[in-house]
Amino acid sequence: MNVLPYVVVAIAGALNAVHSGTNAQLTTSLGKPWWAAIIVVVVSGAFILLGVGVSRESVPSLSSLAATPWWAWVGTACGAVPIITTLLYAGRLGGAAFNGLVVTVTIITSIVLDHFGLLGFSVHHANIWRIIGGLLMVGGITLVCSF
Numbered sequence: 001m002n003v004l005p006y007v008v009v010a011i012a013g014a015l016n017a018v019h020s021g022t023n024a025q026l027t028t029s030l031g032k033p034w035w036a037a038i039i040v041v042v043v044s045g046a047f048i049l050l051g052v053g054v055s056r057e058s059v060p061s062l063s064s065l066a067a068t069p070w071w072a073w074v075g076t077a078c079g080a081v082p083i084i085t086t087l088l089y090a091g092r093l094g095g096a097a098f099n100g101l102v103v104t105v106t107i108i109t110s111i112v113l114d115h116f117g118l119l120g121f122s123v124h125h126a127n128i129w130r131i132i133g134g135l136l137m138v139g140g141i142t143l144v145c146s147f
Contacts, residue, residue, distance in 0.1 A: 017099050023083075024091030033087040040083055071119070097145045104141040108134050 027036040082102070090098040110121075111130050117123035124130075 017095055020086045020090040020098055021095055023086050027087040028091060033084065036087050037080070037084050040087070041080075097141075100141045100144045104137040107137050 023036065023040055026039065027033045030036050030039075086098070093101070111126050111134050113119055113121050114124040114130075115126040
């Protein structure tokens with residue numbers, strides 16, 4: 001089993017917790033969450049462009065852009081919601097509650113998406129173990145938010 005993808009995703013998860021704190025501080029310092037969001041997107045875009053340059057990935061063709069299903073473009077707008085939500089609420093809720101709630105709802109939603117094979121995900125049926133895992137996540141975040 002190749003563990004590298006798991007390690008990279010785990011690092012991304014740790015950075016997700018870090019970025020919610022740093023972005024919340026950015027909002028506090030600026031006092032303007034929408035401008036903080038613009039700064040986050042611009043700086044993130046610059047780093048992504050750097051990655052494009054390093055990887056030497058070519059620009060997608062117009063035909064591949066045109067062939068993309070309409071619902072795949074919805075994700076580009078959905079990406080703004082976590083950014084502004086982080087800027088508005090991470091500092092208020094605290095890292096554990098904010099990130100725990102995000103991860104828990106992500107897991108529950110993902111179980112449903114996987115079960116039905118929606119949005120291009122492979123089908124992974126919501127068996128008893130996945131359902132129990134989701135319920136344990138709900139129980140865990142309830143404890144984190146309550147105490």
